[in-house]
Amino acid sequence: MSTGSRRATIIVLSVLLLISVCLNLFVAGAWVATRWHSRPLAKVMLSYPPSLRQDMRERLLAEGPRLKAAIFELREARQRMFAVMRADPLDKEALERAMADVRAKTTELQAMVQAILAESLENAPASERQKIRPPGFGFLLKGF
Structure with a gap:
């Protein structure tokens, strides 16, 4: 794997990880909100x-x-x-x-x-x- 493709892979995976973390935080927040607010x-x-x-x-x-x-x-x-x-x-x-x-x-x-x-x-x-x-x-x- 060349340095350029490795770097691109790292960038793509980092962005996907960030999106995943944001979605998980949103879901966790929604779950907590529904538990605290009836x-x-x-x-x-x-x-x-x-x-x-x-x-x-x-x-x-x-x-x-x-x-x-x-x-x-x-x-x-x-x-x-x-x-x-x-x-x-x-x-x-x-x-x-x-x-x-x-x-x-x-x-x-x-x-x-x-x-x-x-x-x-x-x-x-x-x-x-x-x-x-x-x-x-x-x-x-x-x-x-």
């Missing part, structure tokens, strides 16, 4: 007035099977992505496809929930919508 969706819902929360709850329950299926698909996509990350040798193209699939599944789930929210907002009077307050996300919003 029912995160419920906390976000506190941003909305009670009448809107009730309407959202009813719509979410009505869409339960569809939402559960989307969550399951996202979990499966994440499991496939982590399996590709653990493979030896690492197939970067397969990893990129797996990551794109996770992004797509995340976007699909988010779009479903946002569509439900939009339906609730469409039926809510302006006086109720005026009571909506953005949730606080601590340090994420400081300095912006």
Whole structure:
């Protein structure tokens, strides 16, 4: 192996290691957050007035099977992505496809929930919508 190809290999592996560490820290942080903060969706819902929360709850329950299926698909996509990350040798193209699939599944789930929210907002009077307050996300919003 030439010095140039060895150096390129080291750089690629270093970048992949950094990405892996970042993803693992993100997952660990998400896991800890769900253990320390019970029912995160419920906390976000506190941003909305009670009448809107009730309407959202009813719509979410009505869409339960569809939402559960989307969550399951996202979990499966994440499991496939982590399996590709653990493979030896690492197939970067397969990893990129797996990551794109996770992004797509995340976007699909988010779009479903946002569509439900939009339906609730469409039926809510302006006086109720005026009571909506953005949730606080601590340090994420400081300095912006």
